[in-house]
Amino acid sequence: MENTEIARIFTEIADLLEIRGENPFRVRSYRNAGLIIEGLPVSLESIVERDEASLEDIPGIGKSIHEKIVEILKTGKCRFHQELLKEVSPGLLEVLKISGIGPKKVKLLADRLGIRSVDDLEKAAREHRLHELPGMGERSEQKILKAVEGYKTLRIASRRFRLSVAYPYARNYVEYLRAVPGIIDIEIAGSLRRWKDTIGDVDILVTCRKGAYVMKRFIEYPDVREVVARGETKSTVILKVGLQVDLRVLEKKSFGAALQYFTGSKSHNIAVRDRARRMGLKVSEYGVFDERTGRRVAGEKEEDVYRAVGLEWMAPELRENRGEIEAAESGRLPVLVEERDIKGDLHVHTTESDGANTLEEMVEAAIERGYEYIAVTDHSKAVGIAHGLDEKRLLKQIEDIERLNERLKDSGKRFRVLKGTEVDIRADGTLDLSPDILKRLDCVVAAVHSGFNMTGKKMTERIVKALGTGLVNILAHPTGRLIGTREPYEVDMEKVMSAAKKYGVFMELNSYPERLDLNDSYCMLARDKGILVSIATDSHGSLHLDHVIYGIHTARRGWLEKKDVLNTRSLSELLKLLRRS
Numbered sequence: 001m002e003n004t005e006i007a008r009i010f011t012e013i014a015d016l017l018e019i020r021g022e023n024p025f026r027v028r029s030y031r032n033a034g035l036i037i038e039g040l041p042v043s044l045e046s047i048v049e050r051d052e053a054s055l056e057d058i059p060g061i062g063k064s065i066h067e068k069i070v071e072i073l074k075t076g077k078c079r080f081h082q083e084l085l086k087e088v089s090p091g092l093l094e095v096l097k098i099s100g101i102g103p104k105k106v107k108l109l110a111d112r113l114g115i116r117s118v119d120d121l122e123k124a125a126r127e128h129r130l131h132e133l134p135g136m137g138e139r140s141e142q143k144i145l146k147a148v149e150g151y152k153t154l155r156i157a158s159r160r161f162r163l164s165v166a167y168p169y170a171r172n173y174v175e176y177l178r179a180v181p182g183i184i185d186i187e188i189a190g191s192l193r194r195w196k197d198t199i200g201d202v203d204i205l206v207t208c209r210k211g212a213y214v215m216k217r218f219i220e221y222p223d224v225r226e227v228v229a230r231g232e233t234k235s236t237v238i239l240k241v242g243l244q245v246d247l248r249v250l251e252k253k254s255f256g257a258a259l260q261y262f263t264g265s266k267s268h269n270i271a272v273r274d275r276a277r278r279m280g281l282k283v284s285e286y287g288v289f290d291e292r293t294g295r296r297v298a299g300e301k302e303e304d305v306y307r308a309v310g311l312e313w314m315a316p317e318l319r320e321n322r323g324e325i326e327a328a329e330s331g332r333l334p335v336l337v338e339e340r341d342i343k344g345d346l347h348v349h350t351t352e353s354d355g356a357n358t359l360e361e362m363v364e365a366a367i368e369r370g371y372e373y374i375a376v377t378d379h380s381k382a383v384g385i386a387h388g389l390d391e392k393r394l395l396k397q398i399e400d401i402e403r404l405n406e407r408l409k410d411s412g413k414r415f416r417v418l419k420g421t422e423v424d425i426r427a428d429g430t431l432d433l434s435p436d437i438l439k440r441l442d443c444v445v446a447a448v449h450s451g452f453n454m455t456g457k458k459m460t461e462r463i464v465k466a467l468g469t470g471l472v473n474i475l476a477h478p479t480g481r482l483i484g485t486r487e488p489y490e491v492d493m494e495k496v497m498s499a500a501k502k503y504g505v506f507m508e509l510n511s512y513p514e515r516l517d518l519n520d521s522y523c524m525l526a527r528d529k530g531i532l533v534s535i536a537t538d539s540h541g542s543l544h545l546d547h548v549i550y551g552i553h554t555a556r557r558g559w560l561e562k563k564d565v566l567n568t569r570s571l572s573e574l575l576k577l578l579r580r581s
């Protein structure tokens with residue numbers, strides 16, 4: 001069973017408990033477990049097979065969650081979850097997703113009006129039956145109808161998968177197919193090759209020797225739930241997790257053209273085709289052809305397809321028709337940042353707040369990755385649920401880090417642990433720790449973690465005020481979005497970035513798979529304003545350091561080069577940049 005399915009069960013338990021009015025800490029522990037499991041880079045199944053006890057090394061996985069994971073892996077379901085579902089109707093889980101309707105209201109709607117689903121709710125609102133309820137009037141009925149409409153649109157959008165979910169599935173599938181005898185070339189195309197933050201379906205392209213059993217092996221993949229179509233050159237399956245995967249078998253001579261075509265984006269391809277037409281050429285998934293004579297000009301290699309229309313080959317992340325054609329024409333394509341350029345991570349948590357690994361373990365993992373530095377940025381006290389640090393505990397951590405740095409130096413390691421914090425930006429824009437202690441730190445990361453519902457004007461003022469203290473180095477997850485579950489809060493990023501530039505604050509691109517915040521367009525805005533971006537993982541465990549890959553590709557979608565990224569700098573350069581007046 002895949003992590004996403006297990007994660008879904010825990011998220012539903014959290015929702016069901018919430019509807020029942022359970023203790024918020026209990027609810028939170030299930031909800032966190034869901035998020036954590038979904039973000040894990042390895043499958044729970046393999047962890048349990050290897051060493052079941054190590055489950056509890058994962059942040060946020062305590063004993064009770066541990067037992068349920070094992071139960072789900074063994075039996076395919078969780079008894080506790082099933083019992084809750086008997087008690088609370090599953091349609092109410094959907095009602096809970098309507099904005100403005102909290103768990104208490106869901107319970108009220110169910111008990112008083114017998115509402116069991118979103119459709120029931122919509123009907124009741126149209127029939128003006130809601131205003132019989134305490135605290136509801138005609139205006140709330142209108143609001144609910146609007147919210148139901150919004151929910152229905154979002155539900156269509158949420159059929160897409162997060163990059164971090166689709167990517168491991170696709171990679172495993174490709175590894176499996178690569179081993180099929182007779183396969184020659186194999187590539188992932190589509191939005192996944194462009195590393196979009198959400199993925200509709202996965203396209204895999206192959207060439208193979210005649211008579212290879214590629215299609216047969218494709219549909220036999222153990223994770224397939226349903227074979228939608230099976231043909232000689234194209235088949236489609238749905239995986240158990242719900243993800244659609246298409247496989248196309250191509251002729252060698254058109255592999256490059258097909259790769260270009262199926263990578264997209266649509267608007268990029270339209271621009272390429274228009275350009276070709278003006279040159280008397282026709283570009284299709286089969287190749288590039290002379291329009292007059294029908295002669296094939298290119299097709300086997302993707303580079304040749306671009307060259308045929310007078311363009312340099314460009315990285316898939318750029319192919320969104322945002323100026324890449326013009327840049328490729330004039331040899332001004334950006335030299336995009338790469339994984340090997342990253343020298344350290346400026347946002348990681350330890351067991352002091354809500355991380356799973358100790359300071360020493362995080363440092364060891366970072367050294368193993370070949371990093372030169374990390375900044376330890378545990379939460380501050382306002383984030384009580386994450387066991388945030390007050391001044392006294394932070395002071396103690398500062399001393400621990402100083403001692404650790406001494407030890408590292410003595411052992412001849414070229415690695416530095418930066419003293420940091422992820423200080424909470426309070427609702428009024430003040431910081432959650434005293435200036436005295438913030439001044440003692442190497443790297444102050446600041447972030448909003450609550451009060452998301454204020455107006456855009458208020459939120460912008462709040463953040464700008466925090467940046468204006470002169471105590472902040474980096475603004476973490478600047479828009480607060482959680483992909484597929486929480487929209488960004490309302491904020492004027494143009495104003496926030498202008499303030500950041502003025503006060504010497506850097507922007508974070510948080511690589512945590514649910515966040516990817518800044519997104520690609522805001523990366524471009526940061527670059528245009530001359531603000532360096534910190535590609536950080538917000539790791540809550542040493543395994544999460546690998547998430548940096550999602551941040552790097554998002555940065556590449558935002559056209560960022562090595563020079564645009566803060567943590568490509570050497571330690572000494574970085575320390576200079578982090579110096580606050």
Ligand SMILES: [Zn+2]
Pocket residue numbers: 422447449476477
């Ligand atoms: Zn945070």
Ligand SMILES: [Zn+2]
Pocket residue numbers: 347349422538
């Ligand atoms: Zn964090």
